[in-house]
Amino acid sequence: MSAPTVLVTGGAGFIGSHTCVELLEHRYEVVVVDDHSTSSPGALAAVRDLAGRDLAAHRADLRDAAALDRVFTRHRIDAVIHFAARKAVGESTLIPLDYYDINVGGTVALLRAMVAHDVRRLVFSSSCSIYGDGGGRPLTEADPARPTNPYARSKWMCEQIIADAVRRHPELSATALRYFNPAGAHPSGRLGEDPRGPLNNVVPFLMQIAIGRRDRLRVFGGDWPTPDGTAVRDYVHVVEIAEGHRLALDQPPSGPGLRVLNLGTGVGTSVLELVTAFGAACGRDIPYDVVGRRAGDVAELVADPGRVAAEWGWKAGRDVAAMCRDAWRFQRLHPDGYPD
Template identity: 40%
Template sequence: MNILLTGGMGYIGSHTAALLASAGHRVHIYDNLCNSNIGTLDRIQKIASQVIGFTEGDVRDTEKLTKVLRDEKIDAVIHLSGLKAVGESSQKPIEYYANNVQGSISLIQAMQAVGINTLVFSSSATVYGDPVYLPYDEDHPTNPTNPYGRNKLQVEEILRDLSASDSSWRIGCLRYFNPVGAHETGLIGEDPNGIPNNLMPVIGQVVNGKLPLLNIFGDDYETHDGTGKRDYIHVMDLAEGHLATLIWLQSNLGCHTFNLGTGSSYSVLDLLNRFEEASGQKIPRQVVERRPGDLPEYYAKADKAEKVLGWKTKKTLSDICNSSWLWIKNSKKS
């Protein structure tokens, strides 16, 4: 297949691009580089041993996007572009709606103009909000508690309306849990611009001397060690989920939702301790107040993805930490 990845230079996008290209698909990346680096392209190409097409552009530029879809003879789109910091979304809600919702509408319009009807959408577990029950399954009520989560849910609703209005569409909405880890080569990993919001890149910046210590937000939750527990999924397992969804959509119409998670949870200290074992590094830390809105625990029920897509996670917490450490070491050298 000829596949366009919007936001394909980012963390999840770069790993998905490397996997798809290595599996024999032709990949073209469309990205405005607002939270990524052009140097990532060379590293993806090194992993895949082939040229990866790239266009710098904003997903809201419908005309430019339409031209790329047509010129590159795209068969299917994986839509990963968007702003993604939960806290920032509350500070800049209009910017988030403009990028994430307006950008998705622009992409749909471009696809309609060219006659492409296969789409995998990068959604999020944040659409669920506070748990009514755990683990979250796809039937759990959706009640996002921040603009970022509402962005994702609104795009899902737009896609369901689109599918209901035009039965030729093949759409997969993938609700991610907590992506972590890096490619086994250590050539690509999570490398956000500015101060990171996620746990593993913060650990990386502490190791590399960019931050003095790691803040642990609360140690008084009702968990085995007092720190919050999350469903950490290796980014390459997540990439495999995109490929499995694309393959399945080739013979299935409609709009479908899948959780991509491990079905279990680890605490902040579980991850931190395992990383220290993998790296031999002691990570300076301090406990600070809980962040508003943080939950004691959440994790996925991913049975539907296994049953329908034939996908399930393979990587362990050790795999996550070993690959992250290799990436962090390589980043320190560069």
């Protein structure tokens, strides 16, 4: 039998590109759809180089139904991993309609194409931000959804839409993986995080400050109810998140309904702790200023990964220090990002 072919939407992005390497190394065939609005085609060149295998790549917006239909017609797709989305909390409060249009609209268009072409497996890149504030404890899949910003609400809406689609089309099997802060890079330093456009996540800021492309970090809020007053998040190595998505495809179909699983370490790291760890990795102090809280943020968000460990044997083993070392290695080798 031929190897399964997986469509990876947003496959040139940070998590998507690492997942493509993971899939290719485990003998899956890969087709990428990415509009490169926030990613570089250079990431796909790095994927091919690392995996020693080729992949098919199409530049398209998921909301373009005709373009998406051409991709499904050209390739025999067996499963889809859906990353393509806008993903910044602060930005989502400024352009909420764009977030609903891109994140929700893209998901609806993708589901329509899957049904039309009889593709029955979906792994959805979701977010622990759906839970809202953790209240000082790790969150389980049984905790209710309390999203606090348009980004998180768009992910929650997508999960509900997928659940409705699976109920209507019981031949579909869908898994949503909820995680919060992917960080790090491929240990080789050849693949990492190189966002195009405005930076919205803390680790790319730290990388660019360390390499001299930016001057100082803004820390949003120093008065949160946490040990050092800065927000606490569950940082997970991007390579391990990629492994989680591949494992989702390796499992037998989950049956009717949407399966939801957390991917996390279960350990919270504050912004200041992350700054210290990155400074140790790059060998220099990271200058920062504490400013006001950012709209839509919460104090603490940490995932309880117990269910995925019990069911799949997945467990995050790389700590924040390793994430910082790998991210710095990529930035040092790519001081200006991927070549155009």
